[in-house]
Amino acid sequence: MQFLGIAVVMNDKCNAHCAHCFGDYGPRKSRLLPSEAIRSLIDQAKDIRAVGREFAVAGGEVFLYWDRLLDVVGYAAANGFAPSITTNGSWATSPRRTERLISALKSSGLVKLEISVDQFHQAFVPIVRIKTLLRAAKESGIPTIMLRCHSTKSMRLDAALTGLDVTDLAGTVIVCAPVVAMGRASTQLPPESFYADMDAPSGACAEGLILTVNVAGDVFPCCAGSELCPPLNLGNLLVSPLSEILRATDDNFLLRALVNAGPSAFLPVIQEMGVGQRLPGRYTNICDLCHRLFSDAQLTAVVSQFAARRRREIADRLGLEAEHATGV
């Protein structure tokens, strides 16, 4: 299994408390992934070919732990990774302060700055701070500046970008993504507000995987919702070496079927086993469907049984013992 790189959730504390947050981060959280664990992760990953060079640092709000953030970015860059960070920009209170912090990150090797800009975040962060941050980031020469916008039917991209003009936006990449009904969003937003137009979303994620480490050190195959699905937990970095965690994915037929065939490949068996009514029938995207399959113990059990049966069938055809059929 190949990963584009690594994403670490450095902290779960955030100075905003957005209704759509799938991680349920907020001001009352206080957990931190130890710096030593992140450094150890970098040390281990730099020599593993299955892990690409992207290194995303996310939270919570990562600027709440400035010294730690600067250290992680610098250490990742020094070890050959391409560091990126995600921030809500709340700390960009003056041009001078913003230029100083951004310049320090650029000097440490930051190659991508992702800024959360949408109506959920702007309930907590004045848009003028985003303008200040964009100006400083462009002047610093950070190669990629990305605005991340989450949308629902009532919280759209056009409203999120009000207050930013083309001078602010030129030279940026705006990534608009629909809010998926998971985490806090599933309890705080009305069901009808989600875009859910696909009956069997096609596509798979084998080429878009990023090894994600949450604030507790648990490792997951992506940062788009797998962290909320215990069956997709690959292991814990504070307990096992990364190489061991990755080696186990080779033998994880269920995971490999999921990422290569896509979650819609499991829909026929869900229907066949008579548990189709546990699914809503309409989905936002493959991440939505994946999350629904693997956050429901009964559906996970059905899918796992199917995967185990398929694996035995393939092993039989190849004349192998199923438990020895690593890589099948």
Add this chain to the structure above:
Amino acid sequence: MFSAVVLVTSLQCNEWCGFCDFGLDERSGFSMSGKEGAEYLRAAHDLSPNSVARRVEILGGEPFLYYKDLRDIVRCASQLGFRTEVVTNGFWATTEESTRRQVGDLLDVGLDELTLTVDTYHLRHVSVANIQRAITEIRRRGREVNIIYRVARADALDTELIRLPAVNSGITAITVVPWVPLGHRGPDIDQRFVCRPLGNSSPGCKNLFRFVVLPGGDVAPCVVGGFRGLHRVGNLNETPAAEILTRIQTDPLLTYLYDQGPNQLTSFLASRDGTDELQVNASTCHLCYKVFSDGRLSSAVRDGLNSAAVGVAER
């Protein structure tokens, strides 16, 4: 070294956008046949994947004007193992049925990504409903859609576009790119275009370098260089791809641009030549164009590189 092969399959465009960097319209230039495109792809495929990534970006002009050739080229690219992207203005997505058919055909022969060029100028020629249809169909088939949105100072992001359910309901990357005033000069440029001081810090042109092949087989290391004839390094009908690649890799100017980018040329030329027209630019490509479309400045840079005055010696 190159992040993709770029095939410019047609210099012809069905639109005429006022700020078009390349001045293309329905009368301009000529096109690449499916057979020629396949030959160029095979030539590029012979190069090491460490030199040229297995990715093809198909540009115009408007590639969909010659749909059959486009389909043949996408099929060939896919068979050779390239990840394939087509950049289009979406004029062809006039009905759901035609969109489904044309997108379906391309996906069936191996297309991976579709990029739509959408902005104030293109939307004078193409309905926003076309964009909705194209995005919806691509996404229904589980593939990626990107939007390139070009801006001048008087523009805004088109509200109708960014309200589209298709834009809001899937993962849509809108790359906001300032129009590059190629061929425009004069004191009011920074009033009309989104220009700013670039500063000396630059990541270099690493991310911009492509193996760009134009109709007729000319090769350049970047899109602006290809269209504007600044850095053409050979022709695939006359010279093997490997030799062209070697020319690029050993050219002092191109290796300098690859590593450093053109930003430091501003201060170099100001000190050496006294020129002060280079300070404010829409992008590094704009600066590069200003320097290398001017014989005097271009010679000064080449002389400087030969005498290591712009810092190439220490590399």
